[in-house]
Amino acid sequence: MKLHFIYIITILSLNIQAQVLDKSWRAIIYQKEDAWFGSREAQDIADNVLLYQRDIGGWPKNVQIHKKLSDKEKRHLLKLKKETNNITIDNGATTQEMLFLSKMYRQVPNIKYKTAFLQGLNYILEAQYDHGGWPQFYPLRSGYYSHITYNDDAMVNVLKLLKELKDDTGFYAIKPSGETLQKVNKAFEKGIDCILKTQYVQNGVLTGWCAQYDEHTLLPAKARSYELPSLSGKESAQIVLLLMSIENPSPAIKDAIIHAVEWFERVKITGKNIKHVYANGKRVDKKLISDNNASPLWARFMELDNNKPFFCDRDGIKKETLAEIGQERKVGYAWYTREPQEVLDKYALWNLKNSKSKTRDLNEEYNITVAKDGTGDFVNIQDAIYASKAFPYQRVIIHIKNGVYQEKVHVFDWNTKVSFMGESREKTIIRFNDFFKKMDLGRNSTFHTSTVLVEGNDFIAKNLTIENTAGEVGQAIALSVNANRCYFENCALIGFQDTLYCTGEGYKHYFKNCYIEGSTDFIFGEATVLFQNCIIHSKANSYITAASTPKDQLFGFVFINCSLTASTGVSEVYLGRPWRMYAKTVFIGCEMKNHIKPEGWHNWSNKDAETSTFYAEYKCIGEGYKPDDRVPWSHQLNTSDVEIYTVEHILGTEFTQDLKP
Numbered sequence: 001m002k003l004h005f006i007y008i009i010t011i012l013s014l015n016i017q018a019q020v021l022d023k024s025w026r027a028i029i030y031q032k033e034d035a036w037f038g039s040r041e042a043q044d045i046a047d048n049v050l051l052y053q054r055d056i057g058g059w060p061k062n063v064q065i066h067k068k069l070s071d072k073e074k075r076h077l078l079k080l081k082k083e084t085n086n087i088t089i090d091n092g093a094t095t096q097e098m099l100f101l102s103k104m105y106r107q108v109p110n111i112k113y114k115t116a117f118l119q120g121l122n123y124i125l126e127a128q129y130d131h132g133g134w135p136q137f138y139p140l141r142s143g144y145y146s147h148i149t150y151n152d153d154a155m156v157n158v159l160k161l162l163k164e165l166k167d168d169t170g171f172y173a174i175k176p177s178g179e180t181l182q183k184v185n186k187a188f189e190k191g192i193d194c195i196l197k198t199q200y201v202q203n204g205v206l207t208g209w210c211a212q213y214d215e216h217t218l219l220p221a222k223a224r225s226y227e228l229p230s231l232s233g234k235e236s237a238q239i240v241l242l243l244m245s246i247e248n249p250s251p252a253i254k255d256a257i258i259h260a261v262e263w264f265e266r267v268k269i270t271g272k273n274i275k276h277v278y279a280n281g282k283r284v285d286k287k288l289i290s291d292n293n294a295s296p297l298w299a300r301f302m303e304l305d306n307n308k309p310f311f312c313d314r315d316g317i318k319k320e321t322l323a324e325i326g327q328e329r330k331v332g333y334a335w336y337t338r339e340p341q342e343v344l345d346k347y348a349l350w351n352l353k354n355s356k357s358k359t360r361d362l363n364e365e366y367n368i369t370v371a372k373d374g375t376g377d378f379v380n381i382q383d384a385i386y387a388s389k390a391f392p393y394q395r396v397i398i399h400i401k402n403g404v405y406q407e408k409v410h411v412f413d414w415n416t417k418v419s420f421m422g423e424s425r426e427k428t429i430i431r432f433n434d435f436f437k438k439m440d441l442g443r444n445s446t447f448h449t450s451t452v453l454v455e456g457n458d459f460i461a462k463n464l465t466i467e468n469t470a471g472e473v474g475q476a477i478a479l480s481v482n483a484n485r486c487y488f489e490n491c492a493l494i495g496f497q498d499t500l501y502c503t504g505e506g507y508k509h510y511f512k513n514c515y516i517e518g519s520t521d522f523i524f525g526e527a528t529v530l531f532q533n534c535i536i537h538s539k540a541n542s543y544i545t546a547a548s549t550p551k552d553q554l555f556g557f558v559f560i561n562c563s564l565t566a567s568t569g570v571s572e573v574y575l576g577r578p579w580r581m582y583a584k585t586v587f588i589g590c591e592m593k594n595h596i597k598p599e600g601w602h603n604w605s606n607k608d609a610e611t612s613t614f615y616a617e618y619k620c621i622g623e624g625y626k627p628d629d630r631v632p633w634s635h636q637l638n639t640s641d642v643e644i645y646t647v648e649h650i651l652g653t654e655f656t657q658d659l660k661p
Helices: 002-021 025-029 034-038 040-052 069-081 095-107 111-127 151-166 178-196 232-242 253-267 327-332 340-353 379-386 647-651
Strands: 273-277 282-290 367-370 398-400 403-406 409-411 418-422 427-433 452-454 460-467 479-481 486-494 498-501 508-512 515-518 523-525 527-533 537-538 543-547 557-560 563-566 574-576 584-588 614-618
Touching: 025 095, 025 403, 034 040, 034 095, 040 111, 095 111, 095 151, 111 151, 111 178, 151 178, 178 232, 178 253, 232 253, 232 340, 232 418, 253 403, 253 557, 282 327, 340 427, 367 379, 379 398, 379 409, 508 647, 523 527, 527 647, 543 584, 574 584, 574 614
Parallel strands: 367 398, 398 418, 403 427, 409 452, 418 460, 427 460, 452 479, 460 486, 479 498, 486 508, 486 515, 498 523, 508 527, 515 537, 523 543, 527 557, 537 563, 543 574, 557 584, 584 614
Antiparallel strands: 273 282
8 A cells, every 4th residue: 555655656757747847947947836936846857957058148049948958068168168159049948948947046046047147148248249139149150040030029028037136126036236226227228228229210210120130230131041121010000019118108109109009009900810731730831811809910921111011932933822832931931910909008108107198388388289309288089188178168179290199098078078079080090909809898898999989068179090000800980979060170080890870868969060980880879960062981781870860859860962982892782771760861962873782771780670660761872862662661752851951950059159269
């Protein structure tokens, strides 16, 4: 019985050790159980770490350091101590061994761990170029190994380590001397300066970063044959996350982050996914497939002049698609990434925390200027709203200069009588990228996705664009209007599903000379809304409106003299379907292209809605206007019917008297 028990314990011990040794070296370093680093097994591995460290202070890469060493292997490693070849920060080398030693020292405060850690730190400080960058290998090797290396986050990993030390966060158990910390602080500042200097300027606009740069000219450089000079979605993401972690960032750092986020929005790939193909348990192919439910992708390599993704085999010849390169590189390299999504997810909070900076004192409280270039009172629209009077006696006019304002904007219910006066519809752009699944706040997540949310009565907006850039990912609102007497003129509202939400029982909204585009139900809600001389553009075969008009409300959505257009290939669009039973939608004198279905209206699979809704048209024109083919439960108005469809009747005289800002 006793022997049997000993046998079981022995087997269990072997299994526990096997569980550790079967892990990768990186997995062991980052495991969460801190107490394990005080174990005998951890100390044995730590001895290996010390053996692999060279006298210069760094470590080689791609070594499974935790694997048990024979006496012969140990003697060989001792002979290599003075060697300086192949010592690197690439693939996490050196920084990850230093982290392991720090975790060891926290549990077992042996001076040998601290000494080795500080040797590693000295190696990192010595390897830095005067301009702030780090080479992939040090001592320097010829070829791309000497380039400033962002590839695989090499330089970012170093800067993260230095930041933890200089900020004295306690993340590392080993604290350098005061003199060394001064060097650490200087090295970090030089590293950030290098990052700012190497942010790529495309047609005069800051974008992202390349994977490596020439150490002399600081220009984008080539690495391996298939790693050509290019903008990188992956490496840029980790650089921006590092910049966003800096407390009290300088204007230059803020500018770098803002432009990088705007670039991520421009170059993201939506409606696509990566499919891995396996045979006999081995990955044999990788394909880019259509998937409207997939989260956005970013290309690993993009052209420097136009952001177009490209792919390469070991012959170094650019290809336009993943399918054009050979199986070995196709399967064996990460050509796409989702890492920038973390940047976009964290940006709103960062922006809220760091962008509240007035450029000068607010001299006129009823006239405020917002300008991205710092020439106004604020650089962000939301900051101007925070500074606006609550329930003012006169109108607060916020002048918004041309620029892309990457932010969620909320006009609170106490911010009444606010006007957004854009410099131009084409160049004054407010955009963000929230969508239903991203918000993940339950069944009503749609209503949290707005780029701009208006809750203050008597709001006016002119000459600007409001956009939700999430793409074809489901519900994603560009503009939500939940306030009374709101007026929009010469504005563009751009999105896909649920672009414009007009709500509030009894509330009235007016859109004049506006451009509104979307795919499904892209104009929806319960408010009374007049659309006059607007372009309503469908981007998919779906539904334009989804009204939820309250039962006793006289008007729902009214379109007068609007033009209904569609993207190429769109040919089956309904004028509307009822989100709620008493939906009211009327088109008067509108031009309808041939994408409008002959039946015109849909009951949303609810037969009862056919008797409770009010869907009507009057003297429309175009190939899509086919009154004789409309569903029998819709209406064609006559001259006497349309007499009530005037601005005054629909919106009321109180509304129409205060349209001017």
